[in-house]
Amino acid sequence: DYSTTREAALAKGEELLEGDYLHHVTDSYGFKDEPLFYRFRIDDPGTSGPSVASLKKDPSAYHGPLLVKGLILWYARYFVLKKDQKKLYSFDNEYSSKPHSVLDLNNSNLITTECDCKKGSYCFTINEGNKRSHVYCASKSNYQELWLDNLMSIGVQFKEEELHVTATSLFEFTAKDIDGNDIPFSKFKGQVCIVVNFASQ
Secondary structure (H helix, E strand, O other), X not given: OOOOOHHHHHHHHHHHHHOOOEEEOOOOOOOOOOOOOEEEHHHOOOOOOOOHHHHHOOOOOEXXXXXXXXXXXXXXXXXXXXXXXXEEEEEOOOOOOOOOEEEEOOXXXXXXXXXXXXXXXXXXXXXXXXXXXXXXXXXXXXXXHHHHHHHHOOOOEEOOOOOOOOOOOHHHOXXXXXXXXXXXXXXXXXXXXXXXXXXXX
């Protein structure tokens, strides 16, 4: 089988990559019309998957990029939620041949979080039973909601974040504006205020 145009050849390469028959030698790129090296999976026994492409073959799998909190820094990762296994696979990027880590979601629960969240992001925490907590950030609020919905669809329990509030007035609070800047409510003291929560993204 061969292609008669570069565009058709590029489409065929992308199809082979998405089908997990082919991969970039360092898993850094999708299929491109550039001087890059690719190998067939069958000829590359060194890649001990499962790869992103192989997991995405399952139509019920949910996947996408998130930031994950390390000890000090935030890291960009690509995640695949394999619902039938109740496992969350973490990859270095969307072309990776093998997972960076795998989180077993049995006996896990979820909370949305703001205190550990990266500025301008929408975060949630997965508590792994009595072991440890993992903080993830989505770039938009609707992405956060989609992750929460998909995680809860496989039985991960959602818990409200416990808030320890000692404030006695609205004007003691601070909120973020649409650009992620902190706005102290004290600047509105002496004015009539209506507080409305709405999705901005």
